[in-house]
Amino acid sequence: MQSVEPDEETEPVLAVEDLQTVFHTDRETIRAVDGISFEIRPGETVGIVGESGSGKSVTARSIMGLVESPGEVRSDSSIRFNGQELTELSDTEYNEIRGSGIGMVFQDPQQSLNPVYTIGNQIREALRVNQGLRGEAAREEAISLLESVAIPDAARRLDEYPHEFSGGMRQRAVIAMMLACDPEFLICDEPTTALDVTIQAQILELLDELQAERDLSILFITHDMGVIAEIADRVNVMYAGQIIESAPVDALFANPKHPYTRGLLGAIPGQQADGEPLRTIEGDVPTPNEEATYCRFAPRCPDAFDACNAVAPAHVDVGGDAEHTAACLLYPDGETEETRVSHHQSLGTPRDDTGETNE
Ligand code: SF4
Numbered sequence: 001m002q003s004v005e006p007d008e009e010t011e012p013v014l015a016v017e018d019l020q021t022v023f024h025t026d027r028e029t030i031r032a033v034d035g036i037s038f039e040i041r042p043g044e045t046v047g048i049v050g051e052s053g054s055g056k057s058v059t060a061r062s063i064m065g066l067v068e069s070p071g072e073v074r075s076d077s078s079i080r081f082n083g084q085e086l087t088e089l090s091d092t093e094y095n096e097i098r099g100s101g102i103g104m105v106f107q108d109p110q111q112s113l114n115p116v117y118t119i120g121n122q123i124r125e126a127l128r129v130n131q132g133l134r135g136e137a138a139r140e141e142a143i144s145l146l147e148s149v150a151i152p153d154a155a156r157r158l159d160e161y162p163h164e165f166s167g168g169m170r171q172r173a174v175i176a177m178m179l180a181c182d183p184e185f186l187i188c189d190e191p192t193t194a195l196d197v198t199i200q201a202q203i204l205e206l207l208d209e210l211q212a213e214r215d216l217s218i219l220f221i222t223h224d225m226g227v228i229a230e231i232a233d234r235v236n237v238m239y240a241g242q243i244i245e246s247a248p249v250d251a252l253f254a255n256p257k258h259p260y261t262r263g264l265l266g267a268i269p270g271q272q273a274d275g276e277p278l279r280t281i282e283g284d285v286p287t288p289n290e291e292a293t294y295c296r297f298a299p300r301c302p303d304a305f306d307a308c309n310a311v312a313p314a315h316v317d318v319g320g321d322a323e324h325t326a327a328c329l330l331y332p333d334g335e336t337e338e339t340r341v342s343h344h345q346s347l348g349t350p351r352d353d354t355g356e357t358n359e
Contacts, residue, residue, distance in 0.1 A: 012039035013185050013217040014063070014081055020074040021055075021062045031288040032058040032071070034241035040185070045211065045218040047232030047249070049225060049264070053285040054238040056221045060189045063219070064104055065094040081185065099130055103178035107190035109170035112177065113162040119146075119173050120158030126180035145176040149206060168199035172206065179210070189221045204230050225268050229253055234323070237261050240296040241288045246315070247324040257318040257326040259301045295329065303330060307341045314347030 021033040033055045040046045048056045062073050065086060073079075079086040081101060089097065098104075106112060114122060123142040127133040133141055139158070146154035149172040162170055171191060178186060188207065192200035204227065211218060220231050228235055228249065235252045237245040237260065245258040256262045263281040271279075283300040295301070298308040307329055315325040316332050329337075329344055 010042055011083065012041050012080075013044075014040040014079070014219070016059075016063065017078040017080075019059065019062055019077045019079060021058050021067055021077070022072055022074060024070045024072070028289045031241050031290075033062060034288055034292065036236075036238070036241075036243045038236050038243065038246065040217050040219060042217055043211070043215050044233050045220055045231055047228040047235040048219065048221045048238055048243075049223065049228045049235060050238035051223055051264075051281075051285050053240075053287070055241040056223075056238050057189055059238070060104065060187050060219065060221055063187060064098060064102065065089065065091075100181055101183060102185045102187065103181055103183035104187045104189065105171070105174055105178060105191045107193050109167070109174040110162065112174045113170060115162050118159050118161055119165065123158075123173070123177050123180050126177050130181045142176075142180075145179050146173070148179065148210070149173070149176045150202070151176070166199075168195050168203065171195065171203055175203075175206065175210070179214075183216070185217045185219070187219045187221070190223070191220075192227060193222065193224070200227070201230075207231065225264050237264070240286050240292075242292065242296065242327065243315075244297065244313075244328070245318075245326040247319060251319050251324045255319060255324075257324070257331065258297075258328050259303045259330075260297050261326075263300075263302075295327075305329075305337070307337070311341055311344055312348070314344050316343070316347070 016039070017037045019033050019036050020031070023030040023032055036059065038046065048059060050056050058067070061067050063079055063086070067073055073087055075087070077087055081097065086094070086097065113119070120139070120142050123145055124138040127138045127141055142158055143154045146157060151157055151169060151172055162173070165173060192203050195203065207218065208231070210216060220228070222228060232249045234248050235246070236243045237252075237258065239260050245252065245256070245261045252261065253265065256265055260281070266279045267281060269278060281300055286296055286299070288296060292312045294310055295304070295308040295313050298304045301308065311329060313327040313329050315327045318324055318326045318331045318333070329340055332340065332343065335343070
């Protein structure tokens with residue numbers, strides 16, 4: 001469901017560079033996001049996909065400035081929104097960006113809706129704060145926003161409370177509230193995970209339409225490869241705090257390179273022959289609490305070899321163009337194991353996933 005052609009020549013709306021978000025405990029420091037980099041260009045939908053614990057939601061919260069103690073975005077991380085460095089903003093300045101430039105849709109719409117106010121109250125409040133609208137003008141605009149997210153009988157629905165809406169309707173109402181802030185960039189963190197398949201498809205279609213109408217850039221976070229295939233232009237696959245493969249969506253699905261990506265794609269239900277069990281990736285995502293001096297996927301990787309436990313894979317070009325990279329010691333293709341391993345040793349950690357390989 002690719003809506004608008006991203007313009008590769010223009011400056012990115014969002015540029016994340018070497019983002020490191022850690023959580024301090026009494027005993028250790030968890031590297032929840034461990035040096036990831038990616039860009040989102042105007043009108044583009046970039047997906048982040050991975051299992052629970054991969055760091056994708058912490059990435060979203062880091063961009064939104066919502067990481068609280070004992071969490072911390074490390075000082076050498078960079079998050080630039082339209083060229084403005086967000087990691088240096090005060091709380092007040094961040095609030096302004098959250099209120100206007102960047103919107104966020106969470107998995108659970110209840111996180112964004114106040115149960116004691118009507119839907120109309122909450123949308124009108126967003127319109128008052130962000131657009132200065134009041135009274136009848138705010139009501140008319142609120143109705144128009146609810147209609148734009150395909151809520152039927154919007155004028156009546158405006159006076160209902162969140163509990164009177166179904167799950168899908170609540171998520172639409174949250175999206176309407178986001179639109180009241182007229183954002184340029186939307187972060188969607190598992191926005192369809194709690195919804196049934198039909199409603200999920202409707203929400204994805206709605207986001208696609210809104211993106212085309214409003215020229216939105218979207219960061220879409222999910223564990224669901226099927227959803228990513230529907231919505232993303234480009235995809236970053238995350239594992240244990242790192243991006244391990246990055247590619248245009250078509251290239252990723254047609255030619256997945258990293259064993260983890262292959263495992264995720266192989267686990268999509270419906271691909272097995274009759275009677276064949278569902279394929280899974282054995283084991284769990286590790287909690288990264290030390291620098292990656294080896295491949296964090298090694299304990300689960302069917303292709304692992306000795307060097308995987310001793311060398312941190314760097315991103316290398318794997319797809320014939322600079323937009324498809326993977327951090328795996330199996331690449332570059334066509335080289336001996338010794339050459340590949342020494343190539344990765346010379347490149348360092350897999351910190352650069354912007355499409356500019358470390359080669
Ligand atoms: S570096 Fe080794 S363990 Fe890691 S994904 Fe590649 S083959 Fe598997």
